[in-house]
Amino acid sequence: MSPTSTNWFTNKDLFQYDRQQLKSRIVHIGFGAFHRAHQALITHEMLSQQSSDWGICEVNLMGSEQLIQNLRHQDHCYHVLEKGPQAQTCKTIGSVIESLHPAFDGHQAIIAKLAEPQVAIVSMTITEKGYCIAPATGKLDTNHPLIAHDLAHPDEPQSAIGYIVAGLRARQQAGLDGFTVLSCDNVQGNGHIVQQAVLDYTQKVYPELLEWLKQHVTFPCTMVDRIVPAMTDESLAEITAIIGQADPCAIACEPFRQWVIEDNFIKGHPDWDLAGAEFVDDVVPYEAMKLRMLNGSHSFLAYLGYLAGYPYISEAIANPDFERCIRQLMLKEQVPTLSMPDDTDLEAYAQELLDRFANPSIQHKTWQIATDGSQKLPPRFLNSIQFHLAHHSDCRLLTLAVAGWMRYVGGIDESGQPIDIRDPLADRYREIVASTDDDENRVLALLAIDSIFGQQLPTQKTFVESVISCYMMLKNDGVKETIKCY
Template sequence: MTHNISNTTLNAGISLPTYDRKRLKAKIVHLGFGAFHRAHQALITSEVLAKTSADWGICEINLFGGEELITQLRAQDHLYSVAEKGADTTTVKIIGSVIESLHPTFDGQQAVLEKMAEEQVAIVSMTITEKGYCIDPATGCLDKNNALIKADLITPSEPTSAIAYIVEALRIRRVRNIQPFTVMSCDNIQGNGHVARAAVLDFANLVAPELANWIKTNVTFPCTMVDRIVPAATAETLSEITDLLGVSDPCGIACEPFIQWVIEDNFVNGHPDWNLACAEFVPDVVPFEEMKLRMLNGSHSFLAYLGYLGGYAHISDTMTNEHYRKAAFDMMMKAQAPTLNMPEGTDLNTYAKLLIDRYSNPSLKHQTWQIAMDGSQKISQRMGGSLRFHLQNETDYRWLAMGIAGWMVYVSGVDEKGNAIDVRDPMSEQFKTIYQQHGKNRSVVKALLGIEAIFSTDLIKNDQFVDEVSKAYELIISKGARNAVASL
């Protein structure tokens, strides 16, 4: 079925990109054509193309799943729509920066590798989630026991993981004497460029040490900080987009109006002038990344677990409860902001207020359940650094303790009304085993804190911290999440 996105089929006030898409070349290969990328990097690139005569086109690749999405994208000439939904108004944009797409299922691994090895490709970017990097969270190094990595080490020229694809594509470029590309992670991971670099170099070292040395010398891995709330597309979203557009768009996505992208200026082969849209190139992304991870992502996780347990389906629903609203703001300003080291002139109070406004946007149906996914991969990044700061300085961290306790109750797999929670997490089996041993008792806290892949060993040795989390846990179990949040 062809979804004819053309100026004749679109509703009044909505039009195709005005730039000539024929001038574009696939200079960016992006791994992970998911919701976030569609509403963020691809959109920002499209806005740069509208302002310049640049030729930076994107080739989209989904390595796992998403076959149908790629098929639908091809059926509409790689055009798709983004609906930016404010509290009062919605703006619809047609994105034209994507010009090609590949999937190993249809096109084969070699076609993907050949695309990544093409001379004009200057950047390979990624939104593959934490899991896609195949890193052992305890060591920060490549997880050699990861099933994908094990298979890829046996046949590196027939990769399955994103990391192995990158290494093999760089090997081909080196053999053919083609300049390398920049590897740019756009995942919501602390030091995402460093994580990507560690995974790529570890894998390359295991396959061919001389290739690893060449990558170390010639390839850069800039860190980035990305921010935009992009809920997963639902049937309701797609129906709404059809009404707004005048034509159906199965690749369409809805998001908030706010958008931010901070990029370490460290590219080996050029980059688009993303700063002409809304991006900011900086020498060091770390302060901005910490700000977002702790203030936004940390409070988001807090609201996801305690909101879900409190019976709230969406983040905006939690904001209708004054206790949740105040707790989220206090967590940002009292538990997280004091731990940050920001460039001069950064106004964290304004940033926190802006976040509360964004959370309150009722047009965004951002599910607490969706944000609660993969907590084992996120919780230490979002709360661990701040916890260490407060424990060293003997300052107040009760919001962090409550957030961790909320996560612990959530992963029990049973909510306050006795209903099953669909816990999506790579460690869910381990949580199940722990709960079978302990039940919903105080002793479960120490067992969960003892998982070294999530929590560093210094935390479980701190009796005061264990006690604080245990008290918060017992409060949620006995009085319910809403009362526990109100107690803060």
């Protein structure tokens, strides 16, 4: 593909549909890398196959002001570079037609957009921490700074939850129906999670809205899958060479993608299945499969791989000992915890994941995956560990993963270099590291973080002793030697 006009984004021949016919029927919160390479791309490909008016309005609530400005400068078009081991494809995406940011447009403009009659879906990719849920309880964290602000100032929200409820209240007051709230984050039961957050928040700020909301809003669960690394200068340069001009909104990703969606929409949905999405009655088994086998393996490689000096997932999995551990982690420790349809080939799925991890064209940083561990540990490791404890079965690699996370949040890698810990609980980790010796006392202090581990797991003697043993082995023998032994 090469541009045939001065600016590629003014070239109407790039699209098989008329962008002028699109309406902002979807408002998406979180114009990040994953959304650009997944939902917006799939919507674009759906539009290319049928006459439809399903356009997207993008909303970023905090930060990324320059990204939104760049997007507007390009008439809301951007590129996705799909990078396979042998070939790559660059696609120009046109499904986005509008954007908003409180820094430019103010709170009320976003609430007003959510209240427009044509809006049928409010989707989001805001990461686990964006739901402001306490992981151990599954309830809204009213002490979260964003939620605390929104409870005091509901007309000027800062959180995604606050905006959604404000928009629903505006619709109810205008005599309109509601919309579907569609979470597209890697959170097990993501529809249930956002529903709980919305209901808890509504109960506190607008209790009179609660019954209307229960009748006029749906919260489907989804399972999303595509490896989308943070953008690099190298990938940006590749895209510039392909299209002939710079695109600061571009993103690179692997060719594989999957989107499984619970078919529970209050005002209809795009025919995303034309572009490979799958509508099902129950997403939960697929979510658990992906979170435990793919995301759990990713986090294992992220913490232990980073400590061992591997900057990228493909480098870590190239170590035969890591590869064997990941295969065993998936098939021996995660698969027994799953309840999948009978025709699901989990061995083939595991091999497909190993092949995807090994793709050298995707430079997925271990450090990137290691962020926000406090939100990721429960669905990726701890729920499976609880299963094994209840069934008296082996989970030594899951336990090693927890110990690897503990070594990682200690803040120093095996070369003695500081680690840039990015996590909502980073200050808590630093306090623990400063107040404990690097031994079982640090393990016990970390296990005492009940927002991660809850009340029951730290009382399980077998688990605690196993974590301590793994932790001390990692400390004394190093990651690579420990992995070899396992």
